[in-house]
Structures are given as C-alpha cells and as structure tokens.
Amino acid sequence: MFNFFLLILIYTGIYSLMSMGQNLMTGYTGMLSLCQAGFFAIGSYVTAILTTRYGFSFWATIPLSAMMAAVFGILIGLPTLRLKGDYLAIATLGFGEIVRNVLNNWDSLTGGPMGIQRIPMVKFFGFTINPYKKIAFLVMVWIFVLVFYIMFERLGRSRMGRALQAIRDDEIAAEAMGINTTKYKVWAFAIGAAAAGVAGSLQTVYSLSVTPASYTFMVSVLVLCMVVLGGMGNFAAVILGTFIIQLISYFPQLVGLSSVIPAQFKQILFGLILVCMMIWRPQGIIGTRSYMVGKNRVKMEAADELA
Amino acid sequence: MNLLETKELTRAYGGVIAVNEVSFEAQKGMITGLIGPNGAGKTTLFNNMTGLDVPTSGKVYFEGNDITGFNSHKLSRLGMSRTFQNIRLFSDMSVLENVMIGGHYMTGNPDHKTGRFKNVFRSYFKMKDEEEEMYEHAMKLLEFFDIADLSQELAKNLPYGHQRELEIARALASSPTILFLDEPAAGMNPQETDHLMATIRRIRDTGVSVVLIEHDMKLVMNICDNITVLNYGQMIAQGTPHEIKNNPLVIEAYLGKDEE
Amino acid sequence: MVSVSEFFQHLMNGLTLGGIYALIALGYTMVYGILKFINFAHGDILMFGAYIGLFCFDALRGNAPLGTWTFISFFIAMLISMVVTAGLGVATERIAYRPLRKANRLAPLLSAIGVSFILSNSAAWIWGTQSRKLNYPFDNTPFNIKGVVITPHQVMVLIVSLIMMVSLILFVNKTRMGKAMRAVSLDQDTSRLMGINVNQVISMTFAIGSALAASGGMLIALDYKVYPSMGMMLGLKAFVAAVVGGIGNIGGAMLGGILLGLLETFGVAIFGIPTAMKDTISFAILILVLLLKPEGLLGKAVKEKV
Numbered sequence: 059m060f061n062f063f064l065l066i067l068i069y070t071g072i073y074s075l076m077s078m079g080q081n082l083m084t085g086y087t088g089m090l091s092l093c094q095a096g097f098f099a100i101g102s103y104v105t106a107i108l109t110t111r112y113g114f115s116f117w118a119t120i121p122l123s124a125m126m127a128a129v130f131g132i133l134i135g136l137p138t139l140r141l142k143g144d145y146l147a148i149a150t151l152g153f154g155e156i157v158r159n160v161l162n163n164w165d166s167l168t169g170g171p172m173g174i175q176r177i178p179m180v181k182f183f184g185f186t187i188n189p190y191k192k193i194a195f196l197v198m199v200w201i202f203v204l205v206f207y208i209m210f211e212r213l214g215r216s217r218m219g220r221a222l223q224a225i226r227d228d229e230i231a232a233e234a235m236g237i238n239t240t241k242y243k244v245w246a247f248a249i250g251a252a253a254a255g256v257a258g259s260l261q262t263v264y265s266l267s268v269t270p271a272s273y274t275f276m277v278s279v280l281v282l283c284m285v286v287l288g289g290m291g292n293f294a295a296v297i298l299g300t301f302i303i304q305l306i307s308y309f310p311q312l313v314g315l316s317s318v319i320p321a322q323f324k325q326i327l328f329g330l331i332l333v334c335m336m337i338w339r340p341q342g343i344i345g346t347r348s349y350m351v352g353k354n355r356v357k358m359e360a361a362d363e364l365a
Numbered sequence: 366m367n368l369l370e371t372k373e374l375t376r377a378y379g380g381v382i383a384v385n386e387v388s389f390e391a392q393k394g395m396i397t398g399l400i401g402p403n404g405a406g407k408t409t410l411f412n413n414m415t416g417l418d419v420p421t422s423g424k425v426y427f428e429g430n431d432i433t434g435f436n437s438h439k440l441s442r443l444g445m446s447r448t449f450q451n452i453r454l455f456s457d458m459s460v461l462e463n464v465m466i467g468g469h470y471m472t473g474n475p476d477h478k479t480g481r482f483k484n485v486f487r488s489y490f491k492m493k494d495e496e497e498e499m500y501e502h503a504m505k506l507l508e509f510f511d512i513a514d515l516s517q518e519l520a521k522n523l524p525y526g527h528q529r530e531l532e533i534a535r536a537l538a539s540s541p542t543i544l545f546l547d548e549p550a551a552g553m554n555p556q557e558t559d560h561l562m563a564t565i566r567r568i569r570d571t572g573v574s575v576v577l578i579e580h581d582m583k584l585v586m587n588i589c590d591n592i593t594v595l596n597y598g599q600m601i602a603q604g605t606p607h608e609i610k611n612n613p614l615v616i617e618a619y620l621g622k623d624e625e
Numbered sequence: 626m627v628s629v630s631e632f633f634q635h636l637m638n639g640l641t642l643g644g645i646y647a648l649i650a651l652g653y654t655m656v657y658g659i660l661k662f663i664n665f666a667h668g669d670i671l672m673f674g675a676y677i678g679l680f681c682f683d684a685l686r687g688n689a690p691l692g693t694w695t696f697i698s699f700f701i702a703m704l705i706s707m708v709v710t711a712g713l714g715v716a717t718e719r720i721a722y723r724p725l726r727k728a729n730r731l732a733p734l735l736s737a738i739g740v741s742f743i744l745s746n747s748a749a750w751i752w753g754t755q756s757r758k759l760n761y762p763f764d765n766t767p768f769n770i771k772g773v774v775i776t777p778h779q780v781m782v783l784i785v786s787l788i789m790m791v792s793l794i795l796f797v798n799k800t801r802m803g804k805a806m807r808a809v810s811l812d813q814d815t816s817r818l819m820g821i822n823v824n825q826v827i828s829m830t831f832a833i834g835s836a837l838a839a840s841g842g843m844l845i846a847l848d849y850k851v852y853p854s855m856g857m858m859l860g861l862k863a864f865v866a867a868v869v870g871g872i873g874n875i876g877g878a879m880l881g882g883i884l885l886g887l888l889e890t891f892g893v894a895i896f897g898i899p900t901a902m903k904d905t906i907s908f909a910i911l912i913l914v915l916l917l918k919p920e921g922l923l924g925k926a927v928k929e930k931v
C-alpha cells in the first residue's frame with residue numbers, strides 16, 4: 059500500500075514535467091499541442107538507445123533527450139505555428155502518431171514493437187538508484203521536478219511569461235507591442251517539448267524497458283487533462299492536477315478493485331473531466347493565480363473564462 | 366525631414382485598389398489627422414505604415430530610413446506604436462500587466478532589448494530590479510491616464526472609455542517616437558471626447574508625435590496640426606485644419622453641405 | 626512505368642478510398658464553416674456509426690444467404706445508423722459544445738477532445754477492443770474489365786458517395802435550410818436578426834455531418850474492420866482532406882477527399898512508399914499544404930480584420 063503510494067508519487071513527478079511543459083504551451087501561450095506523448099517517447103528512446111548501445115551514462119543522455127525533443131518540437135512547430143491554433147492541434151496529433159509508427163517499424167534502431175529491454179540503472183557517484191527501491195528514485199524524480207518548476211515559474215513570472223500570455227490573448231496586438239510572436243511561440247513550444255523529453259528519460263530508467271505501446275495518444279490527452287484540471291497558466295496547480303489524475307489512474311489498484319473496474323472506465327472519466335471542466339470551471343480547480351510584481355503582491359480572481 | 370512619410374504607397378486587394386499612390390507625411394512633434402469617408406482606405410494606409418500589411422508598391426520611410434515591409438514587432442522596437450480600431454487589449458490580463466507588456470521592449474533601454482528566455486537563468490535580484498523598473502514605468506503611465514487605481518482589474522472588466530485609454534497607455538509604454546491612434550474617440554460621448562482631446566495634447570507635449578484616424582470632426586479640427594484627407598483610396602487634400610475646412614474638394618467629397 | 630490497365634486499377638482504388646474520405650471530410654468542413662471549430666470527435670462519431678450499422682445489419686440479415694434481402698437490409702441498416710449517429714452528433718453539440726460557444730477558442734477544442742475520448746472508450750467498454758468484420762451484403766467477387774479488377778464493393782462505394790454528395794449539394798443550394806446554413810456560416814449575428822434559428826441550423830449541420838460520417842464509416846468497414854479506435858486515423862485523414870480542399874468549403878472537402886485517396890493509392894503503388902508509412906503520406910501532405918497554401922485549393926484566404 060505504502061509502496062503503491064510511492065509509485066503514484068513517482069509517476070506524478072515524471073508526468074509533472076510533461077504537464078508543466080504542456081502548461082507553457084497551452085496555458086500560457088494558448089497553443090493546443092497534442093503530442094506530449096511523442097516528445098515523451100523521443101526522450102525515452104534517446105536514453106534507451108544511448109545507454110544500451112553506446113554506453114552513455116543516464117546523466118549524459120538527459121540534455122540530449124531534451125535537445126532532441128526540442129528539435130522535433132521546432133520542426134513540427136515552424137510550419138504550423140504561424141497558422142491558426144486549430145491546425146496545430148491536428149498537426150501535432152498526426153505527429154504523435156507518426157512517432158509511434160516510426161518506433162514500431164524502424165526495427166534496427168528501436169527494436170520494433172518489442173522495444174528495448176535491459177536498460178542499465180542510474181548510477182550516481184557509485185550509488186545505484188534502483189527503481190525497485192522507490193524512495194531513492196522518488197527523491198531523484200522530485201529533484202528534477204523542483205528544478206523544472208523553478209525554471210518554469212521564473213519564466214512564467216518574467217516579462218517573457220507575460221509576453222507569452224499576451225500572445226495567447228491577442229497575437230496581433232502582441233506583435234504590435236514589439237513581441238516577435240513567431241519566435242516566442244517556437245521557443246515556448248521547444249521548451250515544453252524538452253521538458254517532456256526529460257520526462258521520457260526518467261520514465262526509461264524507471265521502467266528499465268521501453269515499448270512503443272506506452273506512448274499512445276492517450277498519454278497526451280492525460281497530460282492535457284492534468285493541465286486543465288489543475289488550472290491553466292499556474293504551474294503549481296498543474297502539479298496538483300497531475301497528482302489527482304495519477305491518483306484516479308491508480309485508484310482501482312490502490313483499493314484492490316482493478317478486476318471490477320474496467321480500464322476504459324477511468325479513461326471515460328478523464329474525457330468527462332475535460333468536458334465538465336471546460337463548461338463549469340475552465341480556470342481549473344485552484345481558480346486563482348497570484349501575481350507578484352515589485353513589492354506588491356496581489357491576489358487576483360482568475361478569469362471567468364480562459365483566455 | 367518628415368518623421369514618417371509614404372512615397373506613392375499603393376495597396377491593392379485583387380482588383381480593388383484600397384490605397385492608390387498616397388504620399389502621406391507626418392512631422393515631428395505634431396498631431397497629424399487622417400480623415401475620409403468610410404472605406405476611403407484610412408485603416409489600410411495605417412496598417413501599411415505600422416507593419417500589419419505590406420504595400421503592393423511604394424515605400425514607407427521612418428526617420429529617413431526605408432521601413433517598407435518590416436514586421437510590426439520590428440517597427441515597435443524602432444519607435445512606432447499603435448492602437449486599434451476595435452480595441453485589442455489582452456483581455457484576461459490585468460490593466461497593469463497590459464501596460465507592462467507594452468514596455469516589453471522599452472526603446473532607449475539597452476538592457477531591455479535582450480533578456481527573453483535568459484531571464485530563467487539570471488540572478489533573482491536582477492530580475493526583480495527589472496520587474497520593479499517595468500512596474501514603476503507602467504504605474505507612471507497609468508497615473509498619466511488617471512487609471513492607476515484600476516491597475517489590478519482585468520482589462521476586459523473596464524468600462525469602454527477606460528479600455529480606450531488603457532490601449533493608449535499600453536502603446537505609450539514602449540516609449541515610442543510616434544503614436545498611431547485608430548479612431549480613438551469611436552463610441553465615446555462628448556465629455557469623454559473632450560477628455561481624450563486634452564490627453565492627446567498632453568501626449569504630444571511630452572514629445573511624442575501623433576498620427577490619428579478619426580471621424581469626430583470636432584476632435585480632428587481642434588487638435589490636429591495637419592490633416593490629410595483620403596477619398597476612394599486617393600489623397601485629395603493635405604493641410605492645416607483651416608485649409609481643409611475651406612477646401613472645396615474636401616467639402617464635396619466628405620464634409621457635405623452641413624459643415625458646422 | 627505503369628501500364629494503362631494498372632493506371633486505371635489504381636485510379637479506381639484511389640477513387641473508392643477518396644470517396645469515403647470525402648464523405649467524412651464533409652462533416653469537418655461543414656462544422657468548421659459554421660462554428661469555426663474542428664470537431665475532434667468526428668472520427669469517433671464515425672466509429673459509432675460503423676458499430677451501429679454493423680449491429681443493425683447483422684440483426685436484420687439473420688442467417689439469410691446473400692441475395693436481394695441482404696442487399697436491402699444493408700441499406701436499411703445504413704439508414705438507421707445514419708439517423709442514430711445524427712442524433713449522437715446533435716447530442717454532443719448540445720451537451721459539450723453549445724455551452725462553450727461564447728467561450729474562447731481553446732475551450733470547445735478541449736471539450737471536443739474530451740468527447741472523442743469518452744466515445745472511443747465507451748465503445749471499447751461496451752463492445753470490447755477486438756475488431757469486428759462487417760460482412761459484404763453481396764457476392765464481392767471482383768470482375769475484370771480489360772485487365773482492371775473492380776469489386777462490386779467499389780462500385781457501391783462510388784455510387785453511394787456520389788448520391789450523398791449530390792444530394793448534399795442540392796440541399797445546401799436549393800432548400801431554405803441550406804440557404805440558412807450558408808447565411809449562418811457567413812455571419813451568425815446577422816442571420817439571427819434575419820429570423821434564422823441559428824441553434825437549429827447548427828444542430829442540422831451536426832446531424833448531416835454525422836450522418837455522412839456514419840455512411841462513410843460503414844462503407845469503409847466493409848473493406849477494413851470495425852474497432853473502437855478506428856476513428857482516429859480515419860478522422861485525421863479526412864481532416865487533411867478537408868484542409869487540402871479548403872476547410873469550410875463543401876466542394877473543397879469532396880475534391881480534397883478524392884485527391885487524398887488518389888495520392889495515397891498512387892503513392893504506395895507507383896512511388897514505392899512502404900505500406901507501413903502509408904499513413905505518413907497524408908500527414909506530409911497536410912504540412913505541405915499548410916506551408917504553401919494554408920487556405921486550401923478552393924478555400925479563400927481570410928485575413929483577420931484589424
């Protein structure tokens with residue numbers, strides 16, 4: 059039971075990286091991306107391939123995962139980000155499927171549908187972080203979450219974050235205010251993708267094997283759900299949303315009812331969460347965002363509608 | 366030398382010529398009015414000067430430099446700023462944030478021209494200083510417009526008149542050399558219009574040149590130093606309010622017989 | 626080089642596939658034309674249509690041997706499926722999209738993703754994830770015309786999609802409701818002032834789009850299979866078809882669908898693109914169109930007024 063709770067916390071950590079990245083894209087900049095799963099997969103496979111075939115250490119693969127995901131983010135973003143938001147959603151949806159298609163079919167590199175097994179465990183100054191000993195792994199994951207949280211929070215509260223929100227609210231006006239909207243959007247997209255890439259690396263050394271089946275469209279929707287549930291544009295709230303969604307995901311196992319409750323049930327629930335939140339509480343469960351500027355700290359009622 | 370001028374600027378949409386070889390000019394330290402009946406091509410000319418649209422032919426010069434075809438974010442950094450005919454505020458952000466975004470690239474402060482994502486890695490104190498500086502700058506502007514007490518409201522919750530003012534405040538936050546106002550008095554009652562007239566004069570007195578499109582003749586005739594008249598995409602007159610008032614072409618095309 | 630008969634073979638295959646894409650693309654394009662929003666759940670609506678059609682057909686047919694009755698019962702099943710699916714489409718609009726009509730641009734999209742997720746997982750929950758076969762209602766032995774192999778199924782697909790498209794064009798151009806639809810797609814507020822019941826028009830749009838998707842789903846289910854996630858790839862491709870033709874434009878969706886079907890068939894057959902990468906073709910086309918002509922072949926470039 060306790061172990062199970064640790065597992066939920068570990069997954070909350072890994073998914074938090076993805077959902078914070080999604081939040082930067084969607085909550086801040088208003089870009090609806092549907093391929094966090096694709097970037098997650100890219101990060102996973104970069105770590106899996108480099109550690110098993112080329113003897114890289116896990117730590118060396120982290121920046122490479124992030125970079126690889128960011129590069130793909132830019133490749134998919136450049137043609138679509140100049141256009142209206144809806145196209146981005148479809149293009150990224152297609153991209154996520156193609157990533158999985160490639161992973162399934164490029165046998166020599168990815169091992170095809172069987173994936174890659176026997177991934178070495180993480181070593182940290184001679185100390186092995188064994189995923190079966192959950193506490194050490196948990197600490198490692200949450201250090202990553204902390205680092206990313208601080209980065210995202212600082213980004214969000216700087217004039218950069220304001221510029222991204224301005225793009226979300228009115229792109230033409232933002233452009234007239236001196237903001238190079240295309241550049242900023244591509245950057246926000248790349249950073250969001252990079253965070254998912256790092257999450258993928260962590261996932262790889264946690265499960266010690268990768269298969270294409272774990273990177274379906276469902277993962278992207280799950281991440282979106284976490285952002286919407288927590289509250290768009292609020293990184294702390296998004297982490298809370300991630301935790302709640304993970305709790306729901308593992309609830310049947312947690313209470314020992316996994317044989318009674320069909321797997322689709324909770325996915326229907328996630329769909330319902332998306333629809334209901336949009337209709338009744340688009341600002342997320344937290345509902346307020348704090349805004350700090352200079353010496354004045356002001357609590358603001360969140361918008362009745364999302365931007 | 367004119368602060369801003371267009372040379373035989375033409376913008377055609379397919380077969381429709383919205384602006385036809387217009388050579389417009391605006392002088393430094395002046396308020397220049399751009400008037401004409403609906404559909405005369407005023408906003409099109411505006412958009413072509415501020416980078417939202419690209420001329421089919423002709424040139425735009427700002428401070429003597431050719432800026433034809435520049436993006437509007439680039440123009441903003443060169444010192445051009447504008448408002449929109451249909452108010453385009455960042456509606457889900459606070460009044461203060463709106464103005465702070467206007468100061469995203471404050472002209473004349475080299476420190477503010479870099480930054481962007483570097484903020485993530487910069488020292489906490491440096492970032493705080495920057496934020497405070499932007500805050501002070503924004504608050505000063507809000508005080509200039511007498512809406513500082515509304516700074517924490519969401520922009521979309523402001524009454525219409527204040528939204529117009531906020532849009533001007535936001536445009537001024539980039540410390541522009543020239544400010545473009547697209548129908549600033551649209552939808553305002555006479556009292557609000559009077560107040561706006563005083564404000565525009567005050568803006569001019571701080572050294573910012575103003576170009577404005579307006580239908581309110583009282584406003585235009587009272588505050589403009591120079592007026593350009595467009596009709597059917599062509600420039601039909603240019604001169605002081607007095608000259609324009611007595612120009613038979615203008616009266617015929619635009620002012621009609623009931624000129625007050 | 627391909628021989629003439631091979632060329633016509635691929636042409637036939639491409640047209641069949643394209644006809645189905647076109648039927649599905651119409652739903653995207655009609656909804657987009659009126660609400661300016663992409664109905665993400667459209668693919669899953671199609672999947673529901675295919676399931677309902679399959680069950681109705683099996684029930685109606687019973688153990689009857691192939692013959693006139695099976696042929697008729699297939700069309701009765703298609704009709705029932707179209708009506709039920711139209712109801713489903715209207716219901717999703719009522720419940721999940723209508724409350725969000727005044728909200729910002731992202732909200733209905735997110736809601737639609739939610740609906741898509743609910744529909745596909747409900748199907749998996751109710752009917753299981755295994756794929757089912759929709760049987761041919763007739764003897765599908767191909768016949769040979771001068772070296773071109775044509776199946777009766779292909780002939781049926783072409784005829785059915787042609788009938789559907791022609792009736793849609795007639796409906797939109799000749800009836801009062803069609804006129805109202807065109808008016809609403811141009812300007813909702815003005816249409817309301819002119820006494821058009823905008824909600825009714827939107828419901829109608831969803832009904833027609835969903836019904837067409839149901840028929841498309843059944844037609845494609847004859848050659849492929851019916852399973853809960855079938856709507857995703859099909860929906861994606863149909864969307865690409867709608868974009869290629871110019872989203873919001875009915876003729877464009879038809880043209881785009883047929884073009885996409887042809888490109889896919891010829892891409893695999895002539896340019897030797899591996900079958901596993903077949904799905905990638907449509908995606909590459911999407912990116913290409915978005916880069917070169919984002920308004921599509923028949924669409925008009927709409928610039929936001931400032």
